[in-house]
Amino acid sequence: MLSSKDGLFDKAKGRIVGSDQFLTKPFSKEELLNAIKAHVPGFVAAEHHLS
Template identity: 50%
Template sequence: MSSLISDASAVTILVIDDSATMRSCVAGFLRDAGYRVVLADDGFDALAKLDDCRPALVVCDVVMPRLDGYRTCALIRASAGFRATPVLMLSSKEGLFDRARGSLAGASACLAKPLAREALLAAVRQHLAAGALPL
């Protein structure tokens, strides 16, 4: 891990999920690892909070009402200030089509639900250290 992110408490992660249970679970994993977490319950809520919280990384559910995760990711990537911000997509679908769609939207990685704590933290560390490398 680079020295820029060695202090996890200085790193803000935006978690976007319409499920309160998933938001709580992911936030708990990240907070226990020392990260600062900002929660959003859908894509519109996330976009409204983006400039204020300035996340180093975004964790975004794929299936959400109003604005799905693919479109939310694409909008984050289209924003000049967040073009390089890694976006980890969470999906209960693991098919090739879903991974390709995530890649086209600009996702840095796609993680499968149910989400394992170690898999999430490994992906977070990897993408914070590497920057926003697409799939």
């Protein structure tokens, strides 16, 4: 979930509705890629194969 809200209540609400990740804006490219890698099986292997 991407949000401009960064309070504890907002993060907890994101978890309650089923979000696996809660990234707040602004976010870095590295932070977004790490979140994707954590949830997509084989992402690292595919990324290595394509580069």
